[in-house]
Amino acid sequence: MTVPLPFRRKKTRAFRIPTIDLSSDHRSELPRLIVKACEEFGFFKVVNHGVPNHIITTMEREGLDFFAKPASEKQKAAGPPTPFGYGCKNIGFNGDQGELEYILMEANPLLVSQRSNTMSDHPKQFSCAVNDYVEAVRNLACEILDLVGEGLCECGVYNDKSVFRKLIRDVNNDSCFRINYYPSRHLPPSPSSHCMGFGEHSDPQILTVLHSNDVAGLQIYSPDGFWISVPPDPTEFCVFVGDAFQALTNGRFVSVRHRALANSSRQRLSIMYFGAPPLNAWISPPLIPEFSVDERRLYKPFTWGEYKKVVYSSRLGDRRLDLFKWSPRKEEDHDMIPPPSPVQFN
Numbered sequence: 001m002t003v004p005l006p007f008r009r010k011k012t013r014a015f016r017i018p019t020i021d022l023s024s025d026h027r028s029e030l031p032r033l034i035v036k037a038c039e040e041f042g043f044f045k046v047v048n049h050g051v052p053n054h055i056i057t058t059m060e061r062e063g064l065d066f067f068a069k070p071a072s073e074k075q076k077a078a079g080p081p082t083p084f085g086y087g088c089k090n091i092g093f094n095g096d097q098g099e100l101e102y103i104l105m106e107a108n109p110l111l112v113s114q115r116s117n118t119m120s121d122h123p124k125q126f127s128c129a130v131n132d133y134v135e136a137v138r139n140l141a142c143e144i145l146d147l148v149g150e151g152l153c154e155c156g157v158y159n160d161k162s163v164f165r166k167l168i169r170d171v172n173n174d175s176c177f178r179i180n181y182y183p184s185r186h187l188p189p190s191p192s193s194h195c196m197g198f199g200e201h202s203d204p205q206i207l208t209v210l211h212s213n214d215v216a217g218l219q220i221y222s223p224d225g226f227w228i229s230v231p232p233d234p235t236e237f238c239v240f241v242g243d244a245f246q247a248l249t250n251g252r253f254v255s256v257r258h259r260a261l262a263n264s265s266r267q268r269l270s271i272m273y274f275g276a277p278p279l280n281a282w283i284s285p286p287l288i289p290e291f292s293v294d295e296r297r298l299y300k301p302f303t304w305g306e307y308k309k310v311v312y313s314s315r316l317g318d319r320r321l322d323l324f325k326w327s328p329r330k331e332e333d334h335d336m337i338p339p340p341s342p343v344q345f346n
């Protein structure tokens with residue numbers, strides 16, 4: 001029997017979030033699978049990642065202890081977000097707001113130790129929790145970046161598989177670390193009522209690695225134009241391609257737009273490591289030999305420091321990378337001599 005038209009269910013393409021099993025017996029396939037996920041979605045989940053569970057639970061406990069303090073204590077302990085510090089509802093410097101509290105910190109062990117002196121009644125315990133967590137998750141990020149490098153070398157595009165890892169491992173890397181806390185909410189029952197925890201945006205850095213407790217909220221924007229809820233699973237990590245990775249790969253990878261809803265009756269805690277290069281690193285893809293005048297270059301070369309300035313003068317949802325689009329017909333772009341790319345071409 002044919003169903004009358006108004007009752008037909010709208011067909012939507014089944015969407016499966018790419019999931020990478022790092023302990024897979026088919027390890028040789030991982031580079032290709034990760035590159036595919038970065039190209040198609042700019043997002044994937046990682047299972048069997050090797051980050052010890054006690055490192056994650058200790059970090060979560062320290063985070064929850066901090067957010068359980070009275071507001072005045074939290075403000076005094078961590079200072080206002082400049083951008084590093086404790087924030088409540090205000091995101092960035094340009095009027096963005098969300099239903100959350102957060103701590104934003106440098107991912108550098110020395111700076112973590114300094115900040116912890118005021119942030120916790122047990123500074124040593126707090127700084128150890130953050131430093132252990134950052135180290136373990138940075139190692140995971142490096143493993144992923146090496147697999148990406150391997151995948152791109154296999155395609156014949158690059159010849160140094162460790163180039164991306166080196167950028168976030170550099171002694172002067174500008175990586176940072178964030179804990180977001182979305183308090184529980186008791187909303188009147190309405191299927192459409194959703195409250196914005198952290199608005200739509202893409203992350204500016206190279207790669208973001210996110211962990212969350214078992215409370216839903218994270219959504220990614222799919223290539224075919226739908227918001228997809230990412231099922232929460234504390235045994236997994238979520239990996240996001242950031243704007244700098246999109247530029248480094250000349251648009252081959254896409255930085256995924258994402259947001260976090262905060263309408264759960266349970267509190268949500270998410271922890272993010274944002275892997276970034278040093279401020280003076282050039283974010284520039286390798287030149288493509290057959291196009292001598294950069295015809296195929298999508299973005300003007302820029303340093304991470306230049307990009308960060310634009311990031312902090314923009315609104316959360318802005319498409320900042322668009323400001324760096326390369327136009328060979330524009331005189332100023334045409335005369336620009338591209339700096340050496342950190343990424344070597346074969």
Ligand SMILES: C=C1C[C@]23C[C@@]1(O)CC[C@H]2[C@@]12CC[C@H](O)[C@@](C)(C(=O)O1)[C@H]2[C@@H]3C(=O)O
Nearest residue numbers: 083091092093096203311312313314315316
């Ligand atoms: C509104 C803003 C907050 C943000 C800096 C910005 O001006 C635009 C990008 C935002 C973002 C999103 C990803 C990360 O959470 C973050 C730390 C980053 O690097 O860029 C935040 C910035 C922030 O909260 O300070």
Ligand SMILES: O=C(O)CCC(=O)C(=O)O
Nearest residue numbers: 178180198218260270272
């Ligand atoms: O808290 C989350 O789940 C996402 C937050 C986020 O995207 C960010 O802090 O950049």
Ligand SMILES: [Fe+2]
Nearest residue numbers: 201202203258
């Ligand atoms: Fe983000």
